[in-house]
Amino acid sequence: MPADLAVIGLGHLGLPLAQAAVAAGVQTVGYDTDPRAYTELSAGRTPVEGPLTASDVRRMLSGGFRPTTDPAELGRVRTAVICAPTPLGADRTLDLTAVGDAARALAARLRPHTTVLLESAVPPGTTENYLLPLLEEGSGLRAGRDFHLACSPSRLDPGNRSHVYANTPKVIGGLTPACTESAAAFYGRLTDKVVRARGPREAEMTKVLETNFRHVNIALVNEMAVLCHDLGVDLWDVIRCAETKPFGFQPFRPGPGVGGHGAPVDPGYLPYNSRTPGHPLRMVSLAQEINGRMPQYVIQRCATLLNEHGKSVRGARVLLLGVTYKPDLADQEGSPAREIASRLMGMGAQIGYHDPHVLDWRVRELPVPRADSLYEAASSADLTVLLQHHRTYDLQGLAVKAQLLLDTRGATPAGAAHRL
Structure with missing residues (x-):
């Protein structure tokens, strides 16, 4: 038909x-x-x-x-x-x-x-x-x-x-x-x-601009997250204050990495070299570099927190919460969770995970144990890391149950957890 x-x-x-x-x-x-x-x-x-x-x-x-x-x-x-x-x-x-x-x-x-x-x-x-x-x-x-x-x-x-x-x-x-x-x-x-x-090129370039805008601004706030942590400044409160400005500012928030299907595009790497200037967008390249470093920064924060509490990454029980790239979805495209889990496993940590939208998860071709009871798993883990804030998570209750909680999304109440 x-x-x-x-x-x-x-x-x-x-x-x-x-x-x-x-x-x-x-x-x-x-x-x-x-x-x-x-x-x-x-x-x-x-x-x-x-x-x-x-x-x-x-x-x-x-x-x-x-x-x-x-x-x-x-x-x-x-x-x-x-x-x-x-x-x-x-x-x-x-x-x-x-x-x-x-x-x-x-x-x-x-x-x-x-x-x-x-x-x-x-x-x-x-x-x-x-x-x-x-x-x-x-x-x-x-x-x-x-x-x-x-x-x-x-x-x-x-x-x-x-x-x-x-x-x-x-x-x-x-x-x-x-x-x-x-x-x-x-x-x-x-x-x-x-x-x-x-024309078609203007339409195509619109997508490039929109996607790169997201990645560049996430990179900026990710760098701010590292700086604010080093200076002892609460970045999440800074963002809360800055977003009250009614002009010239759009809030972005840091995280453990950038996922999704919209990859940043650098026109300096186009396949049509004879038809383009060939000048790379240096800011886009730098944004990719900065955002690509965030999983390693999360690992660094995990190791520091464990060390401050008298524990080593090797042998530590680490629970990862939310392994998708976006809240309340099952899509894992580009999620930093897999890289973070892989690096922790390489350092000898015992990894488990919880995600209401992902019933089976594999890292390095190996199945990762899924926690059935979130509170029970958090209370027995040496470190719980919030990677994605699904709305089903009661973060205030979780902060009470977890031995040690690292919040990479700034979703927990102030003072309830260690935040990125």
Whole structure:
């Protein structure tokens, strides 16, 4: 059965888009080459942690959503949105392999007058220099003349109940003005506001700016956390005071590291060197370095606290609370918890964990014991470390039960625990 929309890539980007489309009454088919994604979705389960629950998937299916592994479905839609993952590689560039695979699958079946949209996080220039040639060569059609092409980077904030798909503005940059308007007509069905960029590169760079803004400001406050601890200053009280300023300040808070799917992007490492100046964003590189050091700083604080209480890391029982990258979600993408656990294990500590959203956790390919009773585990552990503040945690009660508590999120009452 033909559909209005094909979402290509049923992961953290594609599933929320498909959910919003189905809710808006758009006949949607979801394409993914992973048989597991098809099996899980068809059975009413979510194939990835975080963005949707099983009940969300079941509502989508009852609303007409159809998952598929058949690429022939891509040739029967008016709009196709590429939501393929672009993980950060070892060379600090975004890996566009999945975007290329999605483009080739779509190009072989692309029909005239189709609107092709790119939501994946990509370096500036990707839509025109990478995606466009693949689509044109594979289809024999010309972008801007035979089919519409635009970029509209995803702006998802998993778990945010205030800013959902419908009330989060969508930035759109089309290859031509007609491409932009075609994309705007589609997204206008899903969201309250559409923001037109001058072109694809401006839309792509908007995502770079937004993501780097987050990482740079987290790096600043992480450095402030280390400085304030050394000076005996309560950083959390400093932030509380600073955020009362009604202009020129936006509060960020430190933590044990930076997780999530939005990797910082340095345009100095773009794959299109002949089309870019090649000057790295030094502030972004420095922010990555600072944020990357935070797990080791947490280890240092753990060792110091244990030592101050007459204990060594070797042989110490350490309980880690919250191993996900974000509160109240099961998603572990980029969470610093695994690195912290691995380093502590390497120092001879006995690691356990508790997380209401993660029932099984492995570090170094080894299962980590999960605490069934939080208070009992905290009272028997030499050190309890809060890495993620899930709302189910009663931190005041936990501070009473724990022998020693390190709060890396500043969530405990003042004086109840050692804070980052």
